[in-house]
Amino acid sequence: MKADEEAQDQAASIAEVREAVKRFAAPEGGIVTALDGVSLKVRPSEFVTLLGPSGCGKTTLLRAISGFEELDAGEVRIAGAPMTGVPPHRRPVNTVFQNYALFPHLSVGDNVGYGLDVAGVPRAERNTRVGETLERIGLDGYERRRPDQLSGGQRQRVALARAIINQPKLLLLDEPLSALDRNLRKAMQLELKNLQHDLGICFVFVTHDQEEALTMSDRVAVLNAGRIEQVAAPETHYHRPATRFVAEFIGDGALFSGRVEGPAKDPVLVTADGLRFAVASGTPAGQEATLLLRPEHLEAAPKSPRASHGVIEARLEQSVFLGALHQFVCRLANGATIIAAPTGAGAGNLSEVAIGDSIRLAYRRDQPHLIPEVGDGA
Amino acid sequence: MKRGWVKRLLSLHGVLFLVFVYAPIVMVVVLSFNSNPINMMIWSGFTFDWYWSILGYPTQLNEQTLYVESTDQLLGAVKNSLIVAVSTTTISTILGTMTALALYRYRFRAQRFYQGLLYMPMVMPDIVLGIALLVFFVGFGVALGVMSIIIGHCTFLISYVFVVVSARLAGMDDTLEQASADLGANEWVTFRRITLPQILPGVIGGALLAFIISMDDLVITYFIAGVDSTTLPVFIYGMLRRGVKPEINAIATLMLTLSFIIATLGLYLRRRH
Numbered sequence A: 001m002k003a004d005e006e007a008q009d010q011a012a013s014i015a016e017v018r019e020a021v022k023r024f025a026a027p028e029g030g031i032v033t034a035l036d037g038v039s040l041k042v043r044p045s046e047f048v049t050l051l052g053p054s055g056c057g058k059t060t061l062l063r064a065i066s067g068f069e070e071l072d073a074g075e076v077r078i079a080g081a082p083m084t085g086v087p088p089h090r091r092p093v094n095t096v097f098q099n100y101a102l103f104p105h106l107s108v109g110d111n112v113g114y115g116l117d118v119a120g121v122p123r124a125e126r127n128t129r130v131g132e133t134l135e136r137i138g139l140d141g142y143e144r145r146r147p148d149q150l151s152g153g154q155r156q157r158v159a160l161a162r163a164i165i166n167q168p169k170l171l172l173l174d175e176p177l178s179a180l181d182r183n184l185r186k187a188m189q190l191e192l193k194n195l196q197h198d199l200g201i202c203f204v205f206v207t208h209d210q211e212e213a214l215t216m217s218d219r220v221a222v223l224n225a226g227r228i229e230q231v232a233a234p235e236t237h238y239h240r241p242a243t244r245f246v247a248e249f250i251g252d253g254a255l256f257s258g259r260v261e262g263p264a265k266d267p268v269l270v271t272a273d274g275l276r277f278a279v280a281s282g283t284p285a286g287q288e289a290t291l292l293l294r295p296e297h298l299e300a301a302p303k304s305p306r307a308s309h310g311v312i313e314a315r316l317e318q319s320v321f322l323g324a325l326h327q328f329v330c331r332l333a334n335g336a337t338i339i340a341a342p343t344g345a346g347a348g349n350l351s352e353v354a355i356g357d358s359i360r361l362a363y364r365r366d367q368p369h370l371i372p373e374v375g376d377g378a
Numbered sequence B: 001m002k003r004g005w006v007k008r009l010l011s012l013h014g015v016l017f018l019v020f021v022y023a024p025i026v027m028v029v030v031l032s033f034n035s036n037p038i039n040m041m042i043w044s045g046f047t048f049d050w051y052w053s054i055l056g057y058p059t060q061l062n063e064q065t066l067y068v069e070s071t072d073q074l075l076g077a078v079k080n081s082l083i084v085a086v087s088t089t090t091i092s093t094i095l096g097t098m099t100a101l102a103l104y105r106y107r108f109r110a111q112r113f114y115q116g117l118l119y120m121p122m123v124m125p126d127i128v129l130g131i132a133l134l135v136f137f138v139g140f141g142v143a144l145g146v147m148s149i150i151i152g153h154c155t156f157l158i159s160y161v162f163v164v165v166s167a168r169l170a171g172m173d174d175t176l177e178q179a180s181a182d183l184g185a186n187e188w189v190t191f192r193r194i195t196l197p198q199i200l201p202g203v204i205g206g207a208l209l210a211f212i213i214s215m216d217d218l219v220i221t222y223f224i225a226g227v228d229s230t231t232l233p234v235f236i237y238g239m240l241r242r243g244v245k246p247e248i249n250a251i252a253t254l255m256l257t258l259s260f261i262i263a264t265l266g267l268y269l270r271r272r273h
């Protein structure tokens, strides 16, 4: 690890989950392990996203932090204080629920002011703060409306206002945007990000939309079957995924597993079915690894490729025009599909190839990421 | 063409249905104003006298007939009925709501079985319940009176309130309570500010239902009422055994009016929530 990252880890974390284990007794019998030893630190004013497929334990992790699920093992700390046995209403976190959970019998103003009312904040102060918060999220003048007189996007804002008015140390958001249509979603993503920046509150945000996770977060934790696969900045997930699962889950790309062979100057990854891929020089031979080839790594191979490049023989299956870029779907000798989306001059050369013809693709051998195989990998 | 007569047949069905249900009730109301003391099926003029008569005022008619043996007895029965109805409504509404909340919130072993037990009193024949309660009270030496009626009514009215409130709870979004806790409210504040307002229509509905059933119950009350704790239905039943008298129409009309007021109140409150 880099020194500065270590130093940051030492700094007081806003929330920390240590070796959290949560099991549920499934009604149909058997036991579901929703969290299987999850550890996570949230640093001050950070936007952390929990990303993973449905059922991987994102909601359970969030509920463990907010106190609605008790852990079977491990612990949650908020601002250094252990939270074991602390009920939800005494935890300094607030939640934006997926279905918003606005109180239907209360007006927008009373919904937003609920946290202050419960805390016994004097009326005058409460009213100014409700007004300010509503203004901040662009709903001033809506105090007297009922939740059922609002649009979906407006409800979303009210839920947000209600959760931030208490100025929690940590805001938990469980797929808050999933009920909104695409355009509104895009707008809200930006707004949430700005809000988080302005307030300086930590956000722990749940989504199963990788694009959303990548655009909004400082760091993304990818979960799979109750375990954290990798916690890192979005760029790191994309360029240097730690596991095959992360590589498959985030972004497009083709994965090839095999063993590294050959001299240190010209190492090659050889797959079980005999495909050979040049990998970065210096990769030690004998290592089991998975190569991740992203579409933008690939371009048309020149007549006489340089030693710094790897070459792939393939057959062009399909050519897809996507506006800004052009995708070429190619099939390898072993039947695997690989997508090339060359940028710049390389695209022109490929466009001349007819569908069904053989083509040669090239990539800089030091560009694709090589995931070292660890034990139970694919 | 064909549509036409189908439609007409349907309307006819609707009209017949209303006539079937409401004609007898309308008749009772009309006859309560009939001044014929001998045969109430023959209209001989409009009068309020039966109403005066049940309230104990002297009228021309009751000088001749004097059907209500004692207005004091009637008023006593009304008083008993109201005491019983108000107490049972209060007790069963509180207990029924608490039971519904407990079963909604906690999961425990044999929950289904327990739920089944709660539904039982509603399907049990009144006669059986009446006899069982009588045997129980006599066996344990509980004096029969207003108190025994209140206890008896509560045993099955709790079930009614439970069912109505449970239905309301089942329709409630359970993240609301979580949102409240999340915003710092403890259990009691959450109940008062979120849960109760959400289930209030159910609670009010259950209470009105309990009130009306309690006011109206004859069979069970008949078994467990003491000598001097007659309720209105038991009193009317006693009157009937000595012949159908015009005052009964007046009493029935008053009871109908009361039920009508309560039902309207219920609808109004439901509309407001």
Ligand SMILES: Nc1ncnc2c1ncn2[C@@H]1O[C@H](COP(=O)(O)OP(=O)(O)OP(=O)(O)O)[C@@H](O)[C@H]1O
Pocket: A024, A025, A026, A027, A032, A033, A034, A052, A053, A054, A055, A056, A057, A058, A059, A060, A061, A208
């Ligand atoms: N109360 C419960 N009883 C039994 N199993 C549960 C319970 N809550 C969650 N689970 C199980 O735990 C696992 C994780 O659930 P969780 O809700 O955390 O998933 P998720 O990542 O939020 O999924 P999604 O993206 O679909 O919301 C799932 O397999 C789920 O079936």
Ligand SMILES: [Mg+2]
Pocket: A058, A059, A060
């Ligand atoms: Mg979830």
